[in-house]
Structures are given as structure tokens and as C-alpha cells.
Amino acid sequence: MGIFFALVRRELGIAFNALTGYVVVSFSLLLAGFGLMDLMVRLNSDRTDAPITEMFFSEGLIFWLILILMTPVITMRSFAAEKALGTYESLMTAPVGDWQVVLAKFTGAFLFFLLSWLPMFGVLIGLRQVTGQTEFLDPLALGGSILGIAFLGGTYLSAGLFASSLTRSQIIAAMISLLIGIGVWASSLRPDTGALGSERWGRILDHISVTHHMVDFARGMIDGRAVVFHLSVTIFFLFLTHRVVETRRWK
Amino acid sequence: MLDTSPMIEVRDLTKHYPGRIAVDGISFRVGRGEIVGFLGPNGAGKSTTMRILSSFMPATSGTVKIAGYDVFHEPDEVRRRIGYMPENNPLHLDMRVRDYLKFRARLKGLGFGASRNRVDCVIDQCGLRDVSKRIIGQLSKGYKQRVGLADALVHEPDLIILDEPTIGLDPHQIRAVRALIKDLGKNHTVLLSTHILSEVEMTCSRVLILNQGQILADDRVEDLENRFSQDSRVVAEIVATVESVRDTLRDLPEIESFDISAAAGDYLRVSVSARGGIDLRPLIWELARQQGWAVRELTRTRQSLEDIFIHLTRRQKGKGR
Numbered sequence: 081m082g083i084f085f086a087l088v089r090r091e092l093g094i095a096f097n098a099l100t101g102y103v104v105v106s107f108s109l110l111l112a113g114f115g116l117m118d119l120m121v122r123l124n125s126d127r128t129d130a131p132i133t134e135m136f137f138s139e140g141l142i143f144w145l146i147l148i149l150m151t152p153v154i155t156m157r158s159f160a161a162e163k164a165l166g167t168y169e170s171l172m173t174a175p176v177g178d179w180q181v182v183l184a185k186f187t188g189a190f191l192f193f194l195l196s197w198l199p200m201f202g203v204l205i206g207l208r209q210v211t212g213q214t215e216f217l218d219p220l221a222l223g224g225s226i227l228g229i230a231f232l233g234g235t236y237l238s239a240g241l242f243a244s245s246l247t248r249s250q251i252i253a254a255m256i257s258l259l260i261g262i263g264v265w266a267s268s269l270r271p272d273t274g275a276l277g278s279e280r281w282g283r284i285l286d287h288i289s290v291t292h293h294m295v296d297f298a299r300g301m302i303d304g305r306a307v308v309f310h311l312s313v314t315i316f317f318l319f320l321t322h323r324v325v326e327t328r329r330w331k
Numbered sequence: 332m333l334d335t336s337p338m339i340e341v342r343d344l345t346k347h348y349p350g351r352i353a354v355d356g357i358s359f360r361v362g363r364g365e366i367v368g369f370l371g372p373n374g375a376g377k378s379t380t381m382r383i384l385s386s387f388m389p390a391t392s393g394t395v396k397i398a399g400y401d402v403f404h405e406p407d408e409v410r411r412r413i414g415y416m417p418e419n420n421p422l423h424l425d426m427r428v429r430d431y432l433k434f435r436a437r438l439k440g441l442g443f444g445a446s447r448n449r450v451d452c453v454i455d456q457c458g459l460r461d462v463s464k465r466i467i468g469q470l471s472k473g474y475k476q477r478v479g480l481a482d483a484l485v486h487e488p489d490l491i492i493l494d495e496p497t498i499g500l501d502p503h504q505i506r507a508v509r510a511l512i513k514d515l516g517k518n519h520t521v522l523l524s525t526h527i528l529s530e531v532e533m534t535c536s537r538v539l540i541l542n543q544g545q546i547l548a549d550d551r552v553e554d555l556e557n558r559f560s561q562d563s564r565v566v567a568e569i570v571a572t573v574e575s576v577r578d579t580l581r582d583l584p585e586i587e588s589f590d591i592s593a594a595a596g597d598y599l600r601v602s603v604s605a606r607g608g609i610d611l612r613p614l615i616w617e618l619a620r621q622q623g624w625a626v627r628e629l630t631r632t633r634q635s636l637e638d639i640f641i642h643l644t645r646r647q648k649g650k651g652r
Contacts (some may be wrong), residue, residue, distance in 0.1 A: 082437055082440070082442065082443075083437065083438055083440060086434055086437035086438055087438070089434075090434055091421075093426070093430075094423075097425035097426065098425050105601055127460075165421050165423075165424075166417060166421030167421045167422065167423055168421075169382070169387055169417040169421060170415070170416075170417055170421055170435075170482070173385045173386065173413070173415045173417070174386050174409040174410060174435070174438045175406075175407045175411045175412055175438075175439060178408075178439060211416075213456055215406075256550050262644065263641055328387075328388060
């Protein structure tokens with residue numbers, strides 16, 4: 081367990097020793113600012129019953145922009161940079177297990193990801209203070225949003241980790257995970273169910289639609305199917321990553 | 332019982348990369364407490380062998396045992412006993428020296444208190460006290476190399492494997508690193524690779540010469556030099572007449588041939604070849620004493636490791652073509 085924590089600490093340390101961590105956080109802060117502006121415009125234009133979290137996290141594009149752009153930047157270096165620098169060799173010749181490395185890298189990325197969302201909640205809480213409306217932020221909706229961010233983040237980060245394990249180039253790793261990320265998001269955006277010609281396919285796509293999941297989470301509705309979906313995708317990608325790390329032993 | 336087993340036992344180790352053979356059926360043993368130099372030109376298979384020994388990657392065939400543990404089946408046991416410094420000494424450049432060493436110590440399974448003690452210990456041992464709070468990326472190459480060595484030592488391994496530890500250093504730094512390695516040899520088994528021949532001569536007790544994935548020589552450095560010094564010559568500069576020298580040397584059975592030429596001053600330069608590789612110096616000295624020759628030089632020209640190395644690797648190249 082000591083080894084695992086040392087590795088997680090190292091992963092978090094990388095982000096803040098170098099500039100990348102601060103850049104990612106400031107970038108998401110900047111986007112949060114745009115999100116707030118967008119929210120203000122919409123709140124001023126018409127009356128709505130939707131919870132503020134839903135407006136912020138699922139209707140606005142800002143959330144998706146942050147999720148899709150931020151996760152590849154967080155994960156791209158995890159394996160690729162170590163391979164390019166050669167520290168991968170000193171890491172894998174220390175008495176650490178392959179699973180320990182994969183899980184520690186995931187945990188590190190995940191914690192950093194959650195940390196970088198803090199400014200976003202700061203924005204919402206700030207809004208509440210300014211407007212002076214206590215019912216402004218529904219705790220259930222807020223909790224749901226946090227869970228949604230965590231589950232979607234897990235899915236995107238594990239895909240990014242997998243991409244990073246495939247290559248020694250951070251840019252290629254980022255491109256692969258960006259491609260996966262955009263693909264998953266785009267497949268959720270169907271203008272109408274009829275486009276595919278089949279009602280059944282439409283329903284299946286609705287089940288795996290990340291945008292649908294996020295709408296539910298942001299409303300404070302925690303759908304077990306969405307939770308299972310994201311957990312299993314995360315585990316699947318971590319499993320694939322572990323296999324890639326392990327192939328070193330069979331080459 | 333394990334303590335009597337050799338530190339490294341390699342049997343028929345082979346490693347294929349797609350399209351080429353990096354290591355071609357090598358076998359060797361390294362006993363506890365030896366400092367062994369792995370010598371070979373670039374691409375001879377040194378790094379590949381070391382990577383297999385440190386259980387970073389598996390062999391295509393053959394077995395490797397470190398302190399009795401198989402590198403493939405018991406990698407964790409092996410890794411705990413090895414301090415490995417990979418080629419080009421990769422380090423986390425964004426970390427501070429002490430933090431990095433502490434991180435590595437934790438990774439190698441040392442507890443919180445133990446890692447602090449050991450880090451202090453290796454910082455002193457490797458002369459890093461003055462830079463322990465500096466960021467590794469800003470250190471000179473010599474210091475970085477010492478950080479790499481400190482990392483290899485931090486968990487008190489039985490075996491230290493160093494892949495080209497002095498590459499890219501200036502002569503002062505090389506000297507410091509070599510002294511450090513020699514010092515390590517007192518308590519640890521050390522396997523180091525290099526293509527600098529003088530390094531092996533200076534630091535190692537035994538040398539393994541590797542070329543094109545095969546072991547060409549495996550011997551103690553002195554024995555190797557003796558073995559290849561069969562045709563060694565002794566050069567003496569003496570004051571005597573050419574005739575007296577010729578008459579004296581002609582009758583000796585130990586001498587195969589000799590050559591006399593004039594040297595600066597009144598001296599003669601006599602170079603003598605021995606029969607059967609024996610050292611002629613005592614004999615010549617005795618003769619000079621009996622004959623009353625004045626001697627100002629008496630040297631045995633031995634083949635240096637460099638000559639042996641060039642000789643061996645060239646011979647193999649010739650065979651290969």
C-alpha cells in the first residue's frame with residue numbers, strides 16, 4: 081500500500097512540479113468563466129424551471145469542452161512521457177506490480193481531474209452568494225453533478241490512460257484519447273431517433289449516451305444503468321491498459 | 332544455503348528482436364563480491380543483457396538467476412535484490428534530489444522511517460549533501476549520475492547493475508564516479524557495462540567481453556592480459572658492447588629472439604622475446620648484474636586490454652564475413 085501511495089503522490093506531484101497542472105487548472109477556470117457568462121445570458125433571457133446545475137453542466141457546451149479537452153491533457157503524459165524519458169525502465173525494474181502502476185496512474189489522474197473542477201463549483205457558489213437565493217443550488221442536484229463528473233471523468237481518463245500506454249509520444253497519446261473522447265460524445269448527439277431508421281438502435285444509443293447520463297446526473301437523478309455503464313467502461317479501459325503494460329513481458 | 336549460490340547465473344541466454352539477434356546464447360556466472368565489467372562495442376548486446384538481468388524484459392530463451400531467484404518467475408524477489416541504473420540514467424528531472432530518492436526508496440518497499448535513514452545515508456555516500464535540495468534537472472551531469480547511483484543503492488541491494496555509468500562525464504567526474512564504484516565493490520556485487528577499456532582495467536576484477544551477442548572472453552583482467560601476452564617482449568636499455576650482449580643472449584634457452592639497436596647516450600636498446608610467455612625481467616636483471624652492465628630501463632611490453640579487445644572483436648568480425 082505504501083508503494084501505491086508513493087506512486088499516486090508522484091503522479092500528483094508531476095502535475096504541480098511542472099507547469100502543466102497550473103495550465104490545466106487555469107484553462108478550466110477560464111472556460112468556467114465563459115460558462116458563467118453563458119449562464120447569465122440564459123438566466124436573463126427567459127424563465128426556466130431547470131436546476132442551475134443542469135443548465136451549467138449539460139445544456140451548455142462548456143462542460144463538454146472542458147471534459148473532452150482536459151482529460152487527454154491530464155493523461156497523455158502518464159505512460160508516454162515516462163517511456164520517452166526512460167524513467168519507465170527504472171519504474172518497472174523496481175519491485176512494483178503492473179496493476180499497482182496502472183491503478184496509481186489512474187488514481188493520480190482522477191484526483192487531479194476532480195481538483196481541477198473545484199473552480200467550477202466556486203463559480204456556482206459565488207453565483208448563489210451574489211443572488212442571495214439559498215434555494216438556488218439544490219444539494220441533491222449538486223451531489224448528482226459531482227457524481228456525474230466523477231463517473232464521466234473515470235471513463236474519459238481511463239481511455240486517455242490506455243492511449244498513453246500505447247505510445248511513447250505524448251502528442252499521439254493526446255490525439256488518440258481526443259478521438260475516443262469526441263467519438264463517445266458525438267455518438268450521443270443524435271438530432272432525432274428516426275435518423276437511424278430503427279427504434280431499437282435508437283434506444284440502445286440512448287442508453288450509452290453520455291449526454292443523457294449527464295442530464296440525469298445534473299438533475300440529481302442517479303440512474304443505476306448509467307453508473308454501471310461508466311464503471312464498466314472505466315474498468316474495461318484499465319484492463320486494456322494493464323494488458324498493454326504486461327505485453328512488455330511477452331515481447 | 333542461498334548465500335553460497337552465485338549472485339548471477341546466466342545459462343544459454345538468447346534474445347531476439349524482430350529481424351536481429353541481440354544476445355546469442357551466452358552463459359556466465361558472477362560470484363558474490365565481484366566487480367565485473369561488461370565490455371563491448373555499441374550494439375554488442377550489453378544493455379539487452381542488463382535489461383533481462385534486471386527483469387525489465389524477458390529473454391527469448393535461456394535462464395537467468397539472481398541470488399538463486401529466476402528473473403522471469405520471481406521478478407519481485409529479483410528486483411528487491413538489484414539496484415539497476417539504466418542506460419542514460421533516466422531521472423525525474425522535475426523533482427528535488429532528496430524527494431526523488433525518497434520516492435524511489437518508498438517504491439522499493441522501504442518504510443517511512445527506513446527510507447529517510449537510507450536516503451540520508453546514500454546522500455552522504457554519493458556526495459550529494461550540497462545539492463540535496465536542488466531540482467535534478469538543474470544539476471550538472473556528474474551530479475545527475477551520482478543521483479542515479481544513489482537511487483541504485485538506496486534499498487541496499489546485493490547486486491548493483493550499472494549501464495554505462497560514466498558516459499558523457501568529464502575526466503574529473505569520471506574519476507569521482509569510478510572511485511564511488513570501487514567503493515561499492517567492497518560491500519556489493521557490481522556489474523557494469525562500458526565501452527571504455529581503461530575503465531574496466533581500473534575498476535573491475537573480472538571482465539566479460541561481448542561482441543555481436545556472444546561472449547568472446549571471460550577472465551580476470553590480469554589473466555586475460557597474461558594470456559594474450561604470450562608474445563610479450565622485454566625491453567632493456569643498457570651500457571655494454573653489442574658483441575657481449577649478443578654472445579650472452581644467444582645461448583639462453585628461454586629466449587626466442589632478440590634485437591639490438593643503439594639508443595640515446597651510450598646505451599643499447601635490447602628487445603627480447605621470450606619463449607612460452609614467461610617474464611624475462613628477472614633473468615635480464617641477473618645477467619646485467621653478472622656482466623656489470625649499467626641498466627636504465629627494463630620493461631615488459633604487455634598487451635593492454637585495448638589491444639586484446641581490438642584483437643578479439645576484429646577476429647570475430649573476420650569470421651562473420
